[in-house]
Amino acid sequence: MNEYYYFGLAAMLYITTCWCFAAVRWFHTCRVPKERQRYTWPDRKLQVLCFSMATILLPYVFDPTNEAAWMLMKSYFPATYYFYCGLLLLCYAGTVKQWNRWKTVSWSAAAIVIATMLIPVLNAWLPFEFMSEKGLQFWHYAITVESLIMLVFCTLSMWQVWRWIKESRDANYSNRDDFPVRYASIILFYPLILTPLLWPAYIFDSRIGMAHLHVLLAIFNIVLLITVMPAWRRKAIIAEPDSEAVRFTAQQDASVEEQLDQVALEIKAYVEEQQAYLDSHLRIDDIVEHCQHGRTYVSLAFQRRFGSFASYINGLRLKYYEQYVAEHPNETKESAALSSGFASYNAYYRAKKRLSK
Numbered sequence: 133m134n135e136y137y138y139f140g141l142a143a144m145l146y147i148t149t150c151w152c153f154a155a156v157r158w159f160h161t162c163r164v165p166k167e168r169q170r171y172t173w174p175d176r177k178l179q180v181l182c183f184s185m186a187t188i189l190l191p192y193v194f195d196p197t198n199e200a201a202w203m204l205m206k207s208y209f210p211a212t213y214y215f216y217c218g219l220l221l222l223c224y225a226g227t228v229k230q231w232n233r234w235k236t237v238s239w240s241a242a243a244i245v246i247a248t249m250l251i252p253v254l255n256a257w258l259p260f261e262f263m264s265e266k267g268l269q270f271w272h273y274a275i276t277v278e279s280l281i282m283l284v285f286c287t288l289s290m291w292q293v294w295r296w297i298k299e300s301r302d303a304n305y306s307n308r309d310d311f312p313v314r315y316a317s318i319i320l321f322y323p324l325i326l327t328p329l330l331w332p333a334y335i336f337d338s339r340i341g342m343a344h345l346h347v348l349l350a351i352f353n354i355v356l357l358i359t360v361m362p363a364w365r366r367k368a369i370i371a372e373p374d375s376e377a378v379r380f381t382a383q384q385d386a387s388v389e390e391q392l393d394q395v396a397l398e399i400k401a402y403v404e405e406q407q408a409y410l411d412s413h414l415r416i417d418d419i420v421e422h423c424q425h426g427r428t429y430v431s432l433a434f435q436r437r438f439g440s441f442a443s444y445i446n447g448l449r450l451k452y453y454e455q456y457v458a459e460h461p462n463e464t465k466e467s468a469a470l471s472s473g474f475a476s477y478n479a480y481y482r483a484k485k486r487l488s489k
Contacts, residue, residue, distance in 0.1 A: 146346035149353040150186035175224040204256040210279035217323035218289035248278040446483040
């Protein structure tokens with residue numbers, strides 16, 4: 133009986149760290165993320181919800197010997213972990229990318245998880261057990277199938293985010309916050325970290341294995357919280373020149389220079405005359421598509437004729453901002469920044485500070 137006491141204690145340790153994670157993420161949002169909560173941390177509320185769901189495991193804490201509570205506990209991680217990871221990946225990256233299809237996919241996955249876990253939850257929380265031994269055995273197989281489906285869901289989420297990371301070349305975005313590659317690269321591999329730990333307790337029906345898993349998960353929760361909190365301390369994305377562009381930079385051929393002059397004229401016609409810089413999500417790929425030149429030539433034209441893509445675009449936005457404020461004295465700073473192509477007033481302020489150096 134003493135060992136069951138420790139099983140319950142280990143479960144309580146895990147649940148407590150989940151509550152702490154949810155509470156800190158809900159109440160403690162430091163200045164910079166707080167000013168732009170929806171854009172900087174679109175996954176914040178979902179993180180709180182996912183970690184709060186550990187509360188349903190309390191029956192096992194109160195009575196680790198109860199078979200219904202044990203069935204709920206050992207099923208919880210295979211059934212929900214990959215769903216949570218896939219959901220958070222798609223929510224964070226999907227919101228930043230303005231990719232609305234993630235909501236449909238995630239709601240479909242959520243319906244499968246809820247339908248599968250509802251029976252074990254009710255069986256553990258109700259004052260009486262309504263599932264027979266055969267019923268529990270059947271649900272064991274149902275949860276196995278559901279967890280494999282969620283593994284596919286999570287894998288597809290990781291693949292989609294990986295595509296966005298590859299697509300998001302540092303020099304591609306005029307607003308550096310449009311897709312934070314560094315943070316996305318960190319969270320991309322979180323689903324893989326705990327994979328070797330999730331299945332043993334479930335497959336081998338091991339309470340001791342589950343207790344060890346709870347302790348490791350409690351430690352992981354604290355490490356994860358420390359990782360995701362200091363968003364404002366992350367290093368700015370530093371643009372790296374395209375490898376093709378570097379090779380072309382070394383060439384001083386007159387025909388290349390003539391071609392670059394033509395590309396530069398087309399860039400100015402599109403960006404300045406058509407005021408493409410007012411699009412806050414303008415990418416260098418948009419200009420490539422419009423000019424119908426290779427990305428190498430467009431990138432090289434920016435390097436040789438305009439300094440850099442972000443500096444050129446934000447310089448135009450700064451000039452437009454000053455003109456806009458002069459013509460609309462009653463507008464707020466935030467509104468003027470948005471009208472000038474900046475993602476927010478903070479983005480305007482950072483661009484002004486960076487370009488004035």
